[in-house]
Amino acid sequence: MQDIIKKIEKYKxxxxxxxxxxxxxxxxxxxxxxxEKKYIICNASEGEPGTLKDGFILRTSPEKVIEGIRIALETxxxxxxxxxxxxxxxxEFGGKLKTLSQGLPITLFEKKGGYLAGEETVICEAxxxxxxxxxxxxxxxxxxxxxxxxxxxxxxxxxxAIAQIDQGSYRNERFYSIxxxxxxxxxxxxxxDWTLKEVLEQTGNLPDFDFFVQAGGGAVGExxxxxxxxxxxxxxxxxxxFDKKKTDxxxxxxxxxxxxxxxxxxxxxxxREGALRIEELLNEKNLNQVIWQDLFFVxxxxxxxxxxxxxxxxxxxxxxxxxxx
Amino acid sequence: xxxxxxxxxxxxxxxxQEGDTIYEVAKRNNIEIPLLCFHxxxxxxxxxxxxAVELAEKRDLVASCSTRVKEGMEIIxxxxxxxxxxxxxxxxxxxxxxxxxxxxxxxxxxxxxxxAKKYDVIIxxxxxxxxxxxxxxxxxxxxxxxxxCIDCRNCVEVCHKQGVDFLELEEKxxxxxxxxxxxxxxxxxxxxxxxxxxxxxxxEGVGEFEDIEKPLKEKDKIVVAQFAPSIRTSLGEEFGLPxxxxxxxxxxxxxxxxxxxxxxxxxxGADFTTSEESKEVVERIKNNSLLPVLTSCCPAWVKxxxxxxxxxxxxxxxxxxxxxxxxxxxxxxxxxxxxxxxKKIIVVSxxxxxxxxxxxxxxxxxxxxxxxxxxILTTRELARLIMKNEIDFKKLKSENLDSAFGEPSGAGxxxxxxxxxxxxxxxTTYFRLxxxxxxxxDFEEVRGIQGxxxxxxxxxxxxxxIAVVNGLGNAKKLLEEIKANPKEKYTCIExxxxxxxxxxxxxxxxxCYPEIRQKRAESLYDIDSKxxxxxxxxxxxxxxxxxxxxxxxxxxxxxILHTYYHKxxxxxxxxxxxxxx
Ligand code: SF4
Ligand code: SF4
Ligand code: SF4
Ligand code: SF4
Numbered sequence: 001m002q003d004i005i006k007k008i009e010k011y012k013x014x015x016x017x018x019x020x021x022x023x024x025x026x027x028x029x030x031x032x033x034x035x036e037k038k039y040i041i042c043n044a045s046e047g048e049p050g051t052l053k054d055g056f057i058l059r060t061s062p063e064k065v066i067e068g069i070r071i072a073l074e075t076x077x078x079x080x081x082x083x084x085x086x087x088x089x090x091x092e093f094g095g096k097l098k099t100l101s102q103g104l105p106i107t108l109f110e111k112k113g114g115y116l117a118g119e120e121t122v123i124c125e126a127x128x129x130x131x132x133x134x135x136x137x138x139x140x141x142x143x144x145x146x147x148x149x150x151x152x153x154x155x156x157x158x159x160x161a162i163a164q165i166d167q168g169s170y171r172n173e174r175f176y177s178i179x180x181x182x183x184x185x186x187x188x189x190x191x192x193d194w195t196l197k198e199v200l201e202q203t204g205n206l207p208d209f210d211f212f213v214q215a216g217g218g219a220v221g222e223x224x225x226x227x228x229x230x231x232x233x234x235x236x237x238x239x240x241x242f243d244k245k246k247t248d249x250x251x252x253x254x255x256x257x258x259x260x261x262x263x264x265x266x267x268x269x270x271x272r273e274g275a276l277r278i279e280e281l282l283n284e285k286n287l288n289q290v291i292w293q294d295l296f297f298v299x300x301x302x303x304x305x306x307x308x309x310x311x312x313x314x315x316x317x318x319x320x321x322x323x324x325x
Numbered sequence: 326x327x328x329x330x331x332x333x334x335x336x337x338x339x340x341x342q343e344g345d346t347i348y349e350v351a352k353r354n355n356i357e358i359p360l361l362c363f364h365x366x367x368x369x370x371x372x373x374x375x376x377a378v379e380l381a382e383k384r385d386l387v388a389s390c391s392t393r394v395k396e397g398m399e400i401i402x403x404x405x406x407x408x409x410x411x412x413x414x415x416x417x418x419x420x421x422x423x424x425x426x427x428x429x430x431x432x433x434x435x436x437x438x439x440x441a442k443k444y445d446v447i448i449x450x451x452x453x454x455x456x457x458x459x460x461x462x463x464x465x466x467x468x469x470x471x472x473x474c475i476d477c478r479n480c481v482e483v484c485h486k487q488g489v490d491f492l493e494l495e496e497k498x499x500x501x502x503x504x505x506x507x508x509x510x511x512x513x514x515x516x517x518x519x520x521x522x523x524x525x526x527x528x529e530g531v532g533e534f535e536d537i538e539k540p541l542k543e544k545d546k547i548v549v550a551q552f553a554p555s556i557r558t559s560l561g562e563e564f565g566l567p568x569x570x571x572x573x574x575x576x577x578x579x580x581x582x583x584x585x586x587x588x589x590x591x592x593x594g595a596d597f598t599t600s601e602e603s604k605e606v607v608e609r610i611k612n613n614s615l616l617p618v619l620t621s622c623c624p625a626w627v628k629x630x631x632x633x634x635x636x637x638x639x640x641x642x643x644x645x646x647x648x649x650x651x652x653x654x655x656x657x658x659x660x661x662x663x664x665x666x667x668k669k670i671i672v673v674s675x676x677x678x679x680x681x682x683x684x685x686x687x688x689x690x691x692x693x694x695x696x697x698x699x700x701i702l703t704t705r706e707l708a709r710l711i712m713k714n715e716i717d718f719k720k721l722k723s724e725n726l727d728s729a730f731g732e733p734s735g736a737g738x739x740x741x742x743x744x745x746x747x748x749x750x751x752x753t754t755y756f757r758l759x760x761x762x763x764x765x766x767d768f769e770e771v772r773g774i775q776g777x778x779x780x781x782x783x784x785x786x787x788x789x790x791i792a793v794v795n796g797l798g799n800a801k802k803l804l805e806e807i808k809a810n811p812k813e814k815y816t817c818i819e820x821x822x823x824x825x826x827x828x829x830x831x832x833x834x835x836x837c838y839p840e841i842r843q844k845r846a847e848s849l850y851d852i853d854s855k856x857x858x859x860x861x862x863x864x865x866x867x868x869x870x871x872x873x874x875x876x877x878x879x880x881x882x883x884x885i886l887h888t889y890y891h892k893x894x895x896x897x898x899x900x901x902x903x904x905x906x
Binding site: 131136138261262266267268269270272273274276277280291294295297298301302303304 | 369370371372373374375377385386388391393406409410413414416417418420421450451452454475476478494499500501
């Protein structure tokens, strides 16, 4: 057990929530930060459209997730854990998880609020019972998270992977959520280093019609054309396939923007006002590139939290590749 | 000790301390970084994003108000990227802000407009999205135009800090709006702290622009002005004079130039308040009843008690506030002396405060059916009136007050700073209880900016516990402490609603930062220390008016100098007609 962190580092395990932060580094920070107690949070708040893998793992291998948390509890002194579940996961898997975690200091917590409530500092606010807004970083939760104590926030899939690493059965695989205009949607456990094309091919999801995909999340993901699929997926392993002929781009973008408007916290200028102005541009079918680019610029460069920072990419990639060209 | 480190700002080597924010270091080194949502009284929120600067290492933009410096950090505050980000974010901010510059508390000192110019902002690049947002009015004290709000959330925080929570965030169609609370257990106390903490003038006093000339247009009336202790060290700021500069004589001159027939000093009223309050303290100590005595010269605090802690209403002194006492004396003592019909006298108080607008309309203030004071003008409003009349304030020659009410004691002047009321009361109560004059009149323990100051004072054989509080959130803390621990017995508690006392009032010039408040307070203490006359009960005019007038008629004394309080129900707010403003 002592060397679990070393093993994690050996496998170069990266966070599975989209930010791809080195997991070993996180564990080390929490472990070495001095405090009288520490917390572990298993993040099962999965709120991104098209992303289903946390639910899949909780349904098929909940014992591995609990095992991963148990290893964390053992590795980090004086720690206790929360499993932070989005509402339907709480209802569906709560009972099972409770049974599995018997005897361990694990508390289930039902997520409040939407997508943003999956951001690690917002989770801390939520568990502390405060308004659902991101905190200023640093300090990062690993140094000062829940009630100011060092807090390890990892995704369901990360704990699953750690259980595998511990048992020696880890094969550098991750879970891909595939959906959209395709015959075989679903969650697939496949090698991490496969290209998008390989993933689609091997799962029988490579379309034979004119298409594009959104990869990395059903809202924040980037738009990729068929010719761009010879690379690995960045961020979240979520792939949505769109039939180019059948897809109304304006409607698609409106779907995204209503997601962002619903899910953002309205705290900072670029994200609050930027989202509103994007909605306005879409309503007016205004494609004035100077305005769009300016909005993308402040969203990417000056937003307070990752949600705002990631809002530009789907729009900018879609506009560049499918509209303005 | 914090670790000393070195950083680079715009290529210049600068020493800093680990843990400082980029903004703090820049400010100390006179490097300008613009801010909107930042206020030193409040938490760092980092939500306007105007203070963005560039870190050379990765070319990232970060918020300088919330990013802490690190050894070797290289910061650029004016790169093209920074300028571009500021420009666009400002354009977004302007698009959610109704510009009503003519009627704006920031008119002559507007950060937004300065930035607009500096960054070539196209103010109307986006459609204004808040033009139909409601305008709220809280009684006759505060107006909140939510169409000007840029969502910085300072007001919500400051109202919470005041222990009031009248301003709330409400989510409508996935957008948060700042709204006054509908909840029955929350009500505004009119402290005006939201006004001085809003970066874009969404809050203002009622009549702040429209009504300032009204008092001077009263036909066939004798219009008398009195001005509060604290404004003599703050009004100058509005005319570019240094913070804390004492301008008592200039205020008198300006008021005369404006057409006021007589000019008196509310600090003399404060000497009367001290006299009355100290009598009550002595009486309550003797009877051992209704202790602690709670001061009542701050109307926001009074409303706070009446609404949130009605069980403490009997503890409030019944002594009226200085302006109210002086107003009453003007309309009785002075009117009689000058043989004027009191109904012909209009009293205008120049106050640091919007809650005073509420105070003068309280029917509990009336005597013989007359209002002691007819109009309140805040410090800002007086400044505007002076500008409007094109009076060159800086160049005014000092003038003396009208003599009918003499000069105030030093004790009456320090009323404007937190601790001043207690200090004045102490100087006089000591004399009343022991028959001896205090030798050392400076009472350092109650001065200064801490929220709650506690002290024990020896008067004769007895020791008395006292507390001095500024900021209503602190008052709430102390009241809860007292409720939880009834054995802790205080004799007297002074509370001022605003940070630092009236020098930080809701009607004061803006900005209103801690350093500025401190300068205003220091100058008040300076005036006091230079005075020969430092105790209220030694003030010859006070003695004279008591012996010639007040002591002869107990009923009259009570009706002019005392009032009463009672539990208050929610007063709430009204929504103003949009087309009416
Ligand atoms: S804050 Fe006031 S002065 Fe400044 S732009 Fe807005 S309305 Fe005009
Ligand atoms: S009203 Fe003013 S202080 Fe309040 S949130 Fe809006 S801009 Fe900020
Ligand atoms: S006046 Fe004071 S109590 Fe009223 S809303 Fe403003 S800050 Fe809150
Ligand atoms: S402290 Fe002074 S300025 Fe503030 S509300 Fe009270 S009386 Fe008014």
